[in-house]
Amino acid sequence: MLPELSLNILDIVNNSIRAKADLITIEVRIHKKEDVLIIKITDNGHGIPEELLSKVEDPFFTTRNTRNIGLGIPFLKQAAEITGGIFKIESIPGIKTVVYASFGLTHIDRMPLGDICSTIYTLLLANQSIDFLYIYEVDGKEFQLDTRKFREILGDIPFDTPEVAGFIRDYLTQNHREVDGGIIF
Amino acid sequence: MKSLEELRAIRANMQAQMGLRKEDGNQTRIVVGMATCGIASGARPVLVALSDAVQEKGLKNVTVTQTGCIGLCKYEPIVEVIEPGKEKVTYVKMTPEKALEVLEKHIIRGQIVKEYTISEMIG
Numbered sequence: 001m002l003p004e005l006s007l008n009i010l011d012i013v014n015n016s017i018r019a020k021a022d023l024i025t026i027e028v029r030i031h032k033k034e035d036v037l038i039i040k041i042t043d044n045g046h047g048i049p050e051e052l053l054s055k056v057e058d059p060f061f062t063t064r065n066t067r068n069i070g071l072g073i074p075f076l077k078q079a080a081e082i083t084g085g086i087f088k089i090e091s092i093p094g095i096k097t098v099v100y101a102s103f104g105l106t107h108i109d110r111m112p113l114g115d116i117c118s119t120i121y122t123l124l125l126a127n128q129s130i131d132f133l134y135i136y137e138v139d140g141k142e143f144q145l146d147t148r149k150f151r152e153i154l155g156d157i158p159f160d161t162p163e164v165a166g167f168i169r170d171y172l173t174q175n176h177r178e179v180d181g182g183i184i185f
Numbered sequence: 186m187k188s189l190e191e192l193r194a195i196r197a198n199m200q201a202q203m204g205l206r207k208e209d210g211n212q213t214r215i216v217v218g219m220a221t222c223g224i225a226s227g228a229r230p231v232l233v234a235l236s237d238a239v240q241e242k243g244l245k246n247v248t249v250t251q252t253g254c255i256g257l258c259k260y261e262p263i264v265e266v267i268e269p270g271k272e273k274v275t276y277v278k279m280t281p282e283k284a285l286e287v288l289e290k291h292i293i294r295g296q297i298v299k300e301y302t303i304s305e306m307i308g
Contacts, residue, residue, distance in 0.1 A: 010219070
């Protein structure tokens with residue numbers, strides 16, 4: 001098990017990276033009234049053929065040859081379902097793949113979201129050839145981080161120059177706080 | 186909300202500076218394993234620590250990046266150091282502290298930290 005949902009997100013997004021996606025959308029949406037936390041990851045990588053789609057939820061299935069188990073998707077599925085949530089994965093090979101997980105927000109077994117800022121920060125800095133759109137919403141209030149907009153401004157200045165990396169970190173932490181008012185989910 | 190205005194100012198400031206990093210053959214790459222096995226054993230704080238330290242120390246010819254599972258799950262978190270013209274060095278069971286030691290001794294001073302390497306661990 002991974003102890004934080006933000007680590008599950010990091011893990012699932014690495015599937016998108018391995019599938020050669022160049023645009024990955026990560027949505028975290030919290031609706032207190034409906035008592036739900038939703039994670040949705042959409043990518044434009046090569047996708048999963050229909051015959052494999054049912055197998056990816058099986059921990060003893062993997063396409064890689066470095067080891068013979070694949071736990072990323074089963075972990076997220078289990079984490080969602082034990083809270084009364086739903087897990088779905090849909091793929092149109094070559095067009096898009098969507099991983100969707102919902103969680104009972106106040107369910108006792110729901111793992112904390114954890115350090116989502118570090119997950120996004122890590123992904124952005126270590127994968128600069130990929131564009132990311134990150135959306136964080138709490139009860140209708142949201143902020144977006146779109147690396148395409150960052151690149152428009154920055155040109156060829158890399159994200160891991162200290163000034164830019166510092167900005168990304170502050171942008172994430174400050175805007176998170178504004179959206180959730182400092183509540184830890 | 187923090188806006189992108191500040192980013193414009195950063196860019197204007199940076200363009201005035203000389204010595205922006207060039208992505209050429211002289212880059213040293215630090216690669217952190219970031220599959221389920223790596224993440225579960227603590228790869229995220231290792232990557233953040235390395236990335237922050239490279240920025241702080243102004244190491245312009247070093248990039249920190251990530252990769253998937255290389256099949257040595259029980260030795261994660263794994264950090265590979267790939268220097269141009271040299272053999273790849275694989276460090277295993279990393280922590281942020283050990284990774285910073287590797288950065289200081291290996292990347293900056295050129296001395297491989299033998300006790301943390303895979304060959305030392307497996308024997």
